[in-house]
Amino acid sequence: MNKSFIPFNRILMGPGPSNVNPQVLKALSKPALGHLDPQFIELMDEIKSLLKYTFKTENEATFVLSGPGSLGMEACLVNLVEPGDKVIVAIGGYFANRMAQIVEKIGGHVIAVKETWGRAIDPQKFEDAFKQNPDVKVAAFVHAETSTGALQNAKVLSEVAHKYGALVIADTVTSLGAVEVRVDEWNLDASYSCSQKGLSCVAGMSPITFSARAVEHIKKRKTPVQSWFNDLNLLLSYWNGPGKRAYHHTAPSNQFYGLHEALLLLKEEGIENSWRRHKENSNKLVARLKEIGLEPLVPENERIPNLLTIKIPEGIDEAKVRTDLLNKHNLEIGAGLGELAGKVWRIGLMGYNSSEKMILFCINALKDVMR
Ligand SMILES: *Cc1c(COP(=O)(O)O)cnc(C)c1O
Numbered sequence: 001m002n003k004s005f006i007p008f009n010r011i012l013m014g015p016g017p018s019n020v021n022p023q024v025l026k027a028l029s030k031p032a033l034g035h036l037d038p039q040f041i042e043l044m045d046e047i048k049s050l051l052k053y054t055f056k057t058e059n060e061a062t063f064v065l066s067g068p069g070s071l072g073m074e075a076c077l078v079n080l081v082e083p084g085d086k087v088i089v090a091i092g093g094y095f096a097n098r099m100a101q102i103v104e105k106i107g108g109h110v111i112a113v114k115e116t117w118g119r120a121i122d123p124q125k126f127e128d129a130f131k132q133n134p135d136v137k138v139a140a141f142v143h144a145e146t147s148t149g150a151l152q153n154a155k156v157l158s159e160v161a162h163k164y165g166a167l168v169i170a171d172t173v174t175s176l177g178a179v180e181v182r183v184d185e186w187n188l189d190a191s192y193s194c195s196q197k198g199l200s201c202v203a204g205m206s207p208i209t210f211s212a213r214a215v216e217h218i219k220k221r222k223t224p225v226q227s228w229f230n231d232l233n234l235l236l237s238y239w240n241g242p243g244k245r246a247y248h249h250t251a252p253s254n255q256f257y258g259l260h261e262a263l264l265l266l267k268e269e270g271i272e273n274s275w276r277r278h279k280e281n282s283n284k285l286v287a288r289l290k291e292i293g294l295e296p297l298v299p300e301n302e303r304i305p306n307l308l309t310i311k312i313p314e315g316i317d318e319a320k321v322r323t324d325l326l327n328k329h330n331l332e333i334g335a336g337l338g339e340l341a342g343k344v345w346r347i348g349l350m351g352y353n354s355s356e357k358m359i360l361f362c363i364n365a366l367k368d369v370m371r
Pocket residue numbers: 016068069070071073095142144145146147171173174194203204
């Protein structure tokens with residue numbers, strides 16, 4: 001007989017999703033509202049204002065897409081890139097590769113600046129690509145490359161791109177809420193994130209922001225945006241419309257309650273405090289991992305604090321360790337992705353999970369299964 005589904009109470013310490021704050025889970029079960037209900041429009045405005053705080057931006061075009069981080073990636077690219085445009089993509093991992101694939105689907109011309117997986121993009125290499133391609137329209141990079149554990153110097157990369165007149169798209173899917181992100185100060189023209197990593201919410205929402213310059217660029221496109229769902233002009237008529245908003249799609253009201261609660265909790269903590277907490281706990285976790293003979297792949301000054309890639313020691317069956325962690329300790333950590341498959345584990349300390357208690361739990365579980 002069919003019966004209600006009861007999920008295991010897993011500890012999610014991989015590259016995402018991470019565990020949802022219990023207060024967020026409670027918010028999700030409030031009564032549904034219509035997507036044009038005046039009270040719901042008020043909630044949307046609240047979410048917008050909390051997202052501006054989180055992204056450190058005054059951008060009017062700051063809102064949330066009803067879909068995962070990948071939808072935000074596609075939205076930024078499909079709005080800013082026209083067929084035939086040259087786009088520089090800094091590629092040092094799996095997610096930057098995905099950006100390049102999307103550019104190609106749109107008919108853009110990818111100029112790849114390749115970096116070793118596990119290292120931050122070299123700004124000099126990035127600049128050389130602009131020197132050789134002065135007609136580049138858009139530059140894209142992944143701030144925190146979750147597949148390798150490397151964090152880019154977003155401010156410097158953005159400066160380089162602007163020097164050559166390009167618009168900048170930054171993926172902040174893993175960094176937002178957990179690592180310093182300053183959209184306005186760093187002059188990022190478009191950025192997108194997700195709900196299930198640093199924000200401790202359920203998956204399926206993508207916070208996104210566009211600068212005034214980016215919005216202007218989109219209005220002046222020679223060709224129509226090649227997506228109905230992700231066309232910024234249509235999305236803004238729902239999010240920023242004067243007075244009465246226009247129906248675009250049925251916004252998932254309960255998910256919005258969850259995101260609102262998650263953003264509120266982040267603001268209560270103070271975003272700078274959250275950045276600091278993630279950094280401190282990261283340092284503690286690295287120290288404890290070293291004690292049991294495990295070393296991070298990425299040099300310290302290029303490392304994402306909330307997502308560590310750990311080199312797998314000689315003679316260890318990496319898949320068995322992960323299976324044992326899951327079966328014996330209810331603990332999920334991530335496998336290596338792409339070029340790093342079989343070479344690293346990925347351990348996330350994100351949002352609600354970035355705490356001393358979780359560090360201890362993870363270390364003890366690892367010690368137990370590696371014995
Ligand atoms: C997780 C992730 C994505 C994709 O997000 P989804 O919510 O899985 O679609 C994109 N970029 C980076 C850097 C990520 O870590």
